[in-house]
Amino acid sequence: MGRYPCCKVDEDLKKGPWTSEEDEKLMDYITKNGHTNWQLIPKKAGLNRCGKSCRLRWTNYLRPDIKRGGFSEEEEEIIINLHSLLGNKWSKIASHLPGRTDNEIKNLWNTHLKKKLLKSGIDPVTHQPITDPNLLFNLMNPFESALRLQAELTEIAKIHIIQNIIQVLNTPPPTLIPSLQENNYPMQQCYNNTIAPYDQILTNEPSPISNNLSDNMVVKSSILENNMINNVDNNSEYSSLPSLVPVTPENSVPFDQQIIDIINPSYYDDLEKILDDEANINPLSGKILFEDDFLS
DNA sequence: AACCACGTCAACCGCCTTGGC
DNA sequence: CGCCAAGGCGGTTGACGTGGT
Incomplete structure (x- = not known):
C-alpha cells in the first residue's frame, strides 16, 4: 500500500481566507516543529484545514523570508x-x-x-x-479596433434580426388574414415587392432559422405561402399554424449556404432599409410599419 | 452617495511528478 | 514493477479594493 490520502473529500474542512488566529497557530507549530508532513500539521496545530491549504499558506504568506511590497x-x-x-x-x-x-x-x-x-x-x-x-x-488602435468589432457584431445582430423576421413571416397571426382577404394588406405588398426574393425561402426549402430549432423541425412554408397569397378564401386554414415537417438530409441546405442566400444584396438591402430606419418600427408595439401604414 | 468596471491577489482545483511500499 | 499518496506546480476563480462616472 502507498500512503494515506491527502484531504478526505467527506471531511468538513474549512476553505477560504485565513484568519489571523489560524495564521498564528500554523506559524507557532511550524516554527517549533518544522514541516515534515503537511498532512499531519493541521491536526497537530489544531487547524480544521487541508494539509495542502496549510502548505500553500505557509509558502505564499507566512514564510519568514517572504519579501513584502511591490516589485522593483x-x-x-x-x-x-x-x-x-x-x-x-x-x-x-x-x-x-x-x-x-x-x-x-x-x-x-x-x-x-x-x-x-x-x-x-x-x-x-x-x-x-x-x-x-x-x-x-x-494594440496600436484600440479605439478603431473596438469600432471594427462593433461593426462586425452589428452585422451579426442584423442577420439574427432578419432570421427572426423570417420566423415571424412564417407564422402569421390570424388577425392578419382579413386584410389579406381584402387584398390590400401591406404584408402582401411585402411579399410582392419589398422582399419578394424571400419567396425563395418561403418555399419547400428549409428556413434559415431551422438550425436554431431545437426539435429539428422546420416550417413547411409552401402551406403558408398558399394560405397567405394564393388561397386567401380558405378561412379554415387561417386559424391553424402551418404544419411542421422534420428536417431530412435531402431537403436541408448547409447553414453557410443559407447565410449566403440571406446576404444576397437585393433583398438584404431592402431589409436593411427597414432595419436602419427607426421610424419604420412602431415604438409601442415594436411591429414593423409598411408604406401603407403611413398613408392610412 | 451609489453604482459600475477594472485590477489585484489570495486561495482553490486539478493535473503531473516523485517516491514509499 | 506497478500502485498510490504526498508534494509540487500552473491555471483559474472569486473576493476585495480602487478609481471613474
Missing part, C-alpha cells in the same frame, strides 16, 4: 528575461528571486508584465516583436 523595475526585468528562457515555470523563476513566491510572480505576470510587453509590441509568449498585423492593429 530590476525584478520585473529579471522575471521577463527568465520567462523568455523558461516559459511559465513560475517556481523555477521564483527560485531566482529570493523572497518572492511563484504565485506572486504568476500574478504579476498575468496582471502587469504581459500587458507591459504587449504595449511595447512584444509577444509575451514568444518574446519576439509582434508580426501579426491584426494583433498589431488592435
Whole structure:
C-alpha cells in the first residue's frame, strides 16, 4: 500500500481566507516543529484545514523570508528575461528571486508584465516583436479596433434580426388574414415587392432559422405561402399554424449556404432599409410599419 | 452617495511528478 | 514493477479594493 490520502473529500474542512488566529497557530507549530508532513500539521496545530491549504499558506504568506511590497523595475526585468528562457515555470523563476513566491510572480505576470510587453509590441509568449498585423492593429488602435468589432457584431445582430423576421413571416397571426382577404394588406405588398426574393425561402426549402430549432423541425412554408397569397378564401386554414415537417438530409441546405442566400444584396438591402430606419418600427408595439401604414 | 468596471491577489482545483511500499 | 499518496506546480476563480462616472 502507498500512503494515506491527502484531504478526505467527506471531511468538513474549512476553505477560504485565513484568519489571523489560524495564521498564528500554523506559524507557532511550524516554527517549533518544522514541516515534515503537511498532512499531519493541521491536526497537530489544531487547524480544521487541508494539509495542502496549510502548505500553500505557509509558502505564499507566512514564510519568514517572504519579501513584502511591490516589485522593483530590476525584478520585473529579471522575471521577463527568465520567462523568455523558461516559459511559465513560475517556481523555477521564483527560485531566482529570493523572497518572492511563484504565485506572486504568476500574478504579476498575468496582471502587469504581459500587458507591459504587449504595449511595447512584444509577444509575451514568444518574446519576439509582434508580426501579426491584426494583433498589431488592435494594440496600436484600440479605439478603431473596438469600432471594427462593433461593426462586425452589428452585422451579426442584423442577420439574427432578419432570421427572426423570417420566423415571424412564417407564422402569421390570424388577425392578419382579413386584410389579406381584402387584398390590400401591406404584408402582401411585402411579399410582392419589398422582399419578394424571400419567396425563395418561403418555399419547400428549409428556413434559415431551422438550425436554431431545437426539435429539428422546420416550417413547411409552401402551406403558408398558399394560405397567405394564393388561397386567401380558405378561412379554415387561417386559424391553424402551418404544419411542421422534420428536417431530412435531402431537403436541408448547409447553414453557410443559407447565410449566403440571406446576404444576397437585393433583398438584404431592402431589409436593411427597414432595419436602419427607426421610424419604420412602431415604438409601442415594436411591429414593423409598411408604406401603407403611413398613408392610412 | 451609489453604482459600475477594472485590477489585484489570495486561495482553490486539478493535473503531473516523485517516491514509499 | 506497478500502485498510490504526498508534494509540487500552473491555471483559474472569486473576493476585495480602487478609481471613474
